[in-house]
Structure formats: C-alpha cells, structure tokens
Amino acid sequence: MKAILGDITTLSVDAIVNAANSSLLGGGGVDGAIHRAAGPDLVHECRLLHGCKTGEAKITGGYRLRAKFVIHTVGPVWNGGHKREAELLASCYRRSLELAVEHSLESIAFPAISTGIYGYPVAEAASIAVSTVGDFLKVRPLEVIFCCFSGKDLAVYQAELAKE
Numbered sequence: 310m311k312a313i314l315g316d317i318t319t320l321s322v323d324a325i326v327n328a329a330n331s332s333l334l335g336g337g338g339v340d341g342a343i344h345r346a347a348g349p350d351l352v353h354e355c356r357l358l359h360g361c362k363t364g365e366a367k368i369t370g371g372y373r374l375r376a377k378f379v380i381h382t383v384g385p386v387w388n389g390g391h392k393r394e395a396e397l398l399a400s401c402y403r404r405s406l407e408l409a410v411e412h413s414l415e416s417i418a419f420p421a422i423s424t425g426i427y428g429y430p431v432a433e434a435a436s437i438a439v440s441t442v443g444d445f446l447k448v449r450p451l452e453v454i455f456c457c458f459s460g461k462d463l464a465v466y467q468a469e470l471a472k473e
C-alpha cells in the first residue's frame with residue numbers, strides 16, 4: 310500500500326472508492342467529483358441500489374472513469390468520537406476491500422473517507438485506514454492506493470505508513 314497526492318477520478322485502477330452518503334445519489338466533495346467524471350449513467354445505476362448504510366459498501370460500474378468500478382461506502386459523521394465512529398470507519402475500509410476481492414479486483418484507491426464534509430480528524434482517520442488495510446493485506450494481496458487531496462494529508466498518511 311502507498312499514499313499519493315492526486316485526484317482520485319483520474320486514476321487507472323480496477324476500483325476507486327467513493328466517500329458517499331447513505332442515499333448514494335451524489336453530493337459534494339469527492340462524491341460530486343466522481344459523479345461528474347463518471348457521467349449520468351453512474352447515478353442511474355446508484356438509484357437501483359436503494360442506498361447504503363454507514364460502514365457498508367456497494368459496487369457499481371465506473372462508466373466514463375478510467376477505473377472499471379466504483380465502490381461506494383458511507384463513512385461516519387464525526388461526532389466527537391463516542392458514537393462508534395472508529396468502528397464504522399474501519400468497517401468502510403474492510404467492506405470495500407471485501408467487495409474488491411469478491412469481484413476479483415487487483416487494485417483499489419481510497420480517498421480519506423469522512424475527513425472532509427463529515428469532519429473526521431485526519432490523523433485519527435489515517436491511522437484507522439492504514440491499520441485496517443494493513444491487517445486485510447496480510448490475508449489477501451491487493452494493490453491499495455491512498456489518494457490524498459492535499460500535501461498535508463499526504464504527510465499524515467506517509468507518517469502512518471512508516472509505522473506499519
């Protein structure tokens with residue numbers, strides 16, 4: 310696993326992960342960027358999924374994206390840390406990786422789920438992301454990219470990766 314700085318919508322991987330909301334019908338942040346880049350067929354397929362619970366994940370095609378698939382997961386809204394946020398965030402990473410394996414995918418890129426509009430502190434979120442993915446990769450090999458959207462986030466991820 311590695312961290313890079315970039316726009317997740319441009320990556321040529323088997324799947325990119327979307328930090329969605331429970332409607333799966335689009336929104337701001339990375340969700341908006343993915344829907345804009347994928348085109349309107351993405352929301353048409355998302356409508357058929359009837360939403361997604363926090364901590365769960367669902368897969369669709371990638372349409373106009375270079376990625377073949379989009380794995381939509383719903384991160385927790387940060388509420389101070391005592392509302393099962395850590396457990397739910399770890400579940401987002403695990404369920405996304407499980408879907409990738411079920412679909413025989415070899416590469417997957419994650420944004421920093423929940424750390425934008427949902428307000429999860431980046432350092433805590435990066436620690437959960439790296440440790441949850443690291444544990445999963447001990448059992449199932451996959452190419453995992455953490456796609457950071459700022460140099461500051463990239464530095465936080467690199468510090469976490471150095472601990473693994």
Ligand code: AR6
Nearest residue numbers: 316317328330336337338339340342423424425426427458
């Ligand atoms: N590529 C990579 N990362 C990005 C991109 C991009 N193109 N655009 C933003 N980010 P957020 P959340 C980063 O707010 O906190 C939506 O409205 C961003 O800088 O996208 O999980 C959904 O519909 C941050 O580091 O997702 C939900 O309602 C990270 O992606 C809600 O926002 C996540 O920020 C979900 O909030």
